[in-house]
Amino acid sequence: MRIPKLLQAVLVLAGVYFGFIVVFDVILDAVIPSSLLVMYMFFVTAGVFMVFTYDEEGTRELVAPIKALVEDPSKRVWRNIVFVIVPLAAGAGTYVQMQPSFEAPLELRTIHPAPPSTAKIYGKRVNLLKLENPFRKLEKEDPEQFRELVEEGAAVYIENCQYCHGDKLDGNGPYAAGLNPTPLNFQDVGTIAQLQESYLFWRIATGGPGLPKEAAPWISSMPVWQNFLKEDEIWKTILFLYDYTGHSPRSWGHE
């Protein structure tokens, strides 16, 4: 049996709607904001409408059931039912929409704001475009010393960072649940694997208060590590972050 066009269109829209919910809310566990969902569904509806009304015959087929419902004398009962239910549903929808919301205001977060070209770190103006990890070259030149530096970085990490970012570097340390935003997960391919070492150095050294203007909503709990750690301790910790997770820092050379 052939599915009527109108039903097809409704099924496609319903499928997309629940698809969004399944993918975001259930699988990714990242609840999709309702305003965003409304916007997506608007575009999807417009797209579906364009496809289904591509030619005149399609358009006619699509609107035929609606036309029949409104005009056909034999469909009087159905018409009366629909004409009562639709306005009532719209009224109920309006009522629900206009209820004051007690949900927290949405705070869109820029996780990796673009770095400034220079930043003041340890009292010096540093060019972040040229800044490199002074120990990175030892990875090839002197693997033994490099290993020692990684281990020193590990000690700095365990003493200072694991409370939030976790023993496993997965952003799930013992204090993580008490912080908003939650600490970053370095195991994830979307964090340090996407960044240069100079970027990490800047973010670690200047912490939450060092976030640039566009890094809304500026509420990171990341401490300002230049107040607590020495410069070389930060660089060693960065070596450890990449070594432990198996990620490689991004560099200009490879791009």
Next chain:
Amino acid sequence: MMAGAWLKKILPPVLAAGLLALSAGSVQSAPGDEEKGEAIYAKRCLQCHGEDGDGLGPAAERLNPPPRDFTFGLYKFKTTPFDEDLPNDGDLFRMVSDGMPGTAMPGWSDLLSEQDMWDVIAYIKIFAELEGAPETQLDTGAQVATSAESIAAGKTLFHADDRCSECHGAEGKGDAVKKLKNDNGERTWPRNLTKPWTFRASNDPKDIFTRISVGIPTTQMPSFADPKSKKKLSIEERWHVANYVASLAKTEKVVRPANTVIQAARVEGEIPASPNDPAWDKAPPSTFFMVPQIVGEERFFMAANDTISVRALFNGEKVAIHLEWDDRTKSIPGDDKAKSIADEELAEDAIAVQFPAVIPTGMEKPYFLMGDAAKPVNLWRWSSGTTEEPESIAILDAKGIDGQVTRDEQGGLAAKGSYKDGTWRVVMTRPLVTEAEDQDLQFEEGRFIPIAFFAWDGSNSEAGTRHAMTTWYWLLLKPSASARPIMAAIAVTLLLGAILIWWGRGARAQRREG
């Protein structure tokens, strides 16, 4: 969006059941490889447990509880009888695989394979030369299913002869005044049994039964199966106590991460000024995790307070914040009993509520840790008092952790605190608007107002920058219901109905003509 809720409920169990079915055939019992275990240990475990397995890794001093010292071969959460030296291999596996809530020990099952974990266990055993299998196993008898009768029986046994309440307190909050130490001389605290999420090995009655029967080796938690104990319990009695302890979970005060808004309801008439007024029970609590203050100088890693429950009410004139948090110790400087249980320095217990000095218009809030130079905050700080001074409330204007000024005038801010059975309750009340407009937050209905909390346990050497904290949450004074939604709904219904009728008539008329 809500349509996702049922899917969310149903899908994970379905997926989990599927995974379980897949993995059921692969339970591993092969012995671990010590050499492979050593390599894994060096990468994953050494930083906390130390190269020699003595628990003296670099972070040892900042971890509470400290990392396990493997050289004695003693394990706190074992399932073999109290007089059996060896733990079961499964006990070690469970700690490695699942980790221990409330400690720095994570569960490793997502990063390490089952074989990896067995290898590491084989290596860990070398530190204490643990060999062979335990000779005896714990007799668990027949589990007594939980029931009102069993819980009542357990409650009686819990309190009889001060059996459990001696340390765990009358309501199980671990607040009995005793100074406990582990075998290593480190301070330990009896578990707050109302917070099941802090149980290292779950609050399933089976696990609780095991703890009661075995005790917690290396700590002062004894075995109640030991025939020599004056407080010995039979197997059946231990199941009753386990069921009672499991029933103590304060589920209404569990942290729900999605709940970031404290909703203050409007009340007619007076706001209850006493923290124990039953009217407060009607306001739903929002509970937040607190973490040690590890962000500003001087950092602090050992905070005693870990959650705070907040309620709020307001009327036409005033707003009141009700704060409730479990604290094992009532810290009153000058009091001998308080001093006997406190760490070296005894200070007052204190709590502070933080608001921005003005409600932010955009997204940008003051720095969560006591504000910043551009955006100051108000701190309402209550202190529990000493034997000489009564409890007190102060307003601080803060521009950072090291930039606080205590005001001389309280501007109508008042507070009342009460301590009972391991719980502090404090109510702070302030007029919605004050005269010091340029200094004080002016409350407005329907606005989302950032709010944060700081807590000090004076018996845990907490004072100054040594405290527990939260990041920003929200306070909302719920606006009173208005007639607008219902009016709009009626208007939309009528309008749409009219349009449809007009359309239908027009179309049918056209059809007849055509």
